[in-house]
Amino acid sequence: MSDKPLYVTEPALPPLEQFEPLLREIWASRRLTNGGAFATRLETELAGYLEAPQVSVLANGTLALMLALKALEVEGEVITTPYSFVATTHALVWSGCTPVFADIDPVSLNLDPAAVEAAITPRTRAILAVHVYGRPCDTAGLQAVADRHGLRLIYDAAHAFGVQLDSGSLMAAGDAAILSFHATKVFHTFEGGAIVCRDEALKARIDLLRNFGFKGETRVLATGINAKMNELQAAFGCLTLGSIDAEIAARAAIAARYRAAFAPLTGLRLLSGLPGVARHNHGYYPVFIEAGFPLDRDTLYTRLREQGIIARRYFYPLISDFDMYRDAPGADHLPVARRMADTVLCLPLFGAMEDADVARVIDAVSAAART
Ligand code: T4K
Secondary structure (H helix, E strand, C coil), rough: CCCEECCCCCCCCCCHHHHHHHHHHHHHHHHCCCCHHHHHHHHHHHHHHHCCEEEEEEECCHHHHHHHHCCCCCCEEECCCCCCHHHHHHHHHHHCCCCEEEECCCCCCCEHHHHHHHHCCCCEEEEECCCHHHHCCCCHHHHHHHHHHHHHEEECCCCCCCCCEEEHHHHHHCCCCCCECCCCCCCCCCEEEEEEEEEEEHHHHHHHHHCCCCEEECCCCCCCCCCCCHHHHHHHHHHHHHCHHHHHHHHHHHHHHHHHHCCCCEEEEEEECCCCEEEECCCCCEEEECCEEEECCCHHHHHHHHCCCEEEECCCCCHCCHHHCCCCCCCCCCCCHHHHHHHEEEECCCCCCHHHHHHHHHHHHHHCCCC
């Protein structure tokens, strides 16, 4: 058996020759960043693809979170999920907010609206929810809580590029949604991100903030930052947006093979589809190693690594278990999130996976199940 490392993901890369003409355009224009033609074009194309009226492309998803919070003037306590990448909470702290953790729903794996409501205090100003693995939050439930208490609702949609609901685009939910276009994401621009919103004035504010707060040459209207997407990133995005549907379809086929192979295994729980989702993006393939499986999660993780299969425990540890967040409000009682973090394993899933790679993962996990 090959022991060439098989990573949890690999970035989709088009043939280099396809990128060359775009590079020539950048060279000819001599415009490398600060609102160039490709950044503007990518915003227009993403608005179409995502069915999102306002899109601001940015340097990365973390800055997108920070700018969304700043543009919406969020301060004070923000209720958020511990079951995410650490950037979600870090962005709150960088923005001067206090993270308050609430538990997740065992089916969606996203913030449970009832737990959010129970965590509200007079200091609560916003909810920062994550569509983890691209699985939509209970957007109606969270919006109802936000409306009842006059809170902002921001979605960290870093994993949710291209996810479609029966009712339309997932990006329409909340006051704003942020995307990550990091190399490990379904749609990527090496590094990159975006904020998606409905309000034109909010987009104008974000665009001001991403360029130091400049309005024209001589006026600075706000404490902005440098969060611009450069032309190399944007041109790459324009190129690969054309093949994103093929990337998602390739992932869907692999996910279907995994499901068929793993469904019969005792103690290995697969996620069920959520009602109302018209299209998933298959950004991740999490499985949960529960009682009944002959190995615990960490033993399986190690065993796969020994065979060159680099699965990842997204998201273990919980954000609330990192030293700096251990004492944050809510961190001490998150039973559902903890159970997920202790049992999850994300298996390799990316469009360019070869049949033999998929078979290798299936064989390794199936062999472990027979231990
Ligand atoms: N919110 C959420 C919910 C997020 O998940 C993230 C990022 C953010 C916000 C922040 O967005 P950004 O500011 O990053 O745009 C990775 C990514 O760095 C991070 O973007 C992502 N979430 C997180 C879930 O995963 P690591 O530390 O696990 O990445 P790394 O370098 O170990 O990469 C994983 C595997 O991917 C490697 O083993 C090999 C493969 N890989 C990776 C890179 C970077 C490649 O084959 N090529 C590559 O260029 O964090």
